[in-house]
Amino acid sequence: MSTDMSTVDRNPAEASGVRGRLRGHSELGVCVLLLAVGVLVLTDALSLPTDFTQRGPLGPKAVPVVVGTLLLLISALLARDVLRGGRGEAESGEDVDLSAPADWRTVLLLAGAFLLNAALIDVAGFPISSALMFWGAAYALGSRNPVRDPLVAATVSVVTWVAFNELLGVPLPGGPLMGVL
Helix, strand or coil, X not given: CCCCCCCCCCCHHHHHCHHHHHCCCCCHHHHHHHHHHHHHHHHHHHCXXXXXXXXXXXXXXXXXXXXXXXXXXXXXXHHHHHHCCCCCCCCCCCCCCCCCCCCHHHHXXXXXXXXXXXXXXXXHCHHHHHHHHHHHHHHHCCCCCCCHHHHHHHHHHHHHHHHHHHHCCCCCCCHHHCCCC
């Protein structure tokens, strides 16, 4: 008679404690994360200053309050589903080789591109820092075209900067290109 160790608790005292009750309910961690983000969004939204000259009836608090409230609602509904026995479907790997190890080089290159953007955005401005980020992300994901990649990255970052700065009225740092663009 063989015993499958995954179905038998190794420590009977541990099975009766909190860890035993939470075993198989790892999705509750996602609920806690959603709850924390929802509380953070609501706290931050409610502390936004409202100006009597705001445009329109909604003001700057409307969207963050809705998003924070929905995060709290989704957290509660997911927790209820998990505690009633609902389980997330395991990854079937239809387009992913689950036996392959993680590609940490790509992850670290992407993280480096994002961190470089965060470090340079105030110094070099949004168009330059974002172009470097887009180019770095394209390189990290396997694109190696030395002409197309920087051109596409520069075009996307400048178009994004113009869209936010000119069309939406959201000022992004222009850096040294401020007088040129």
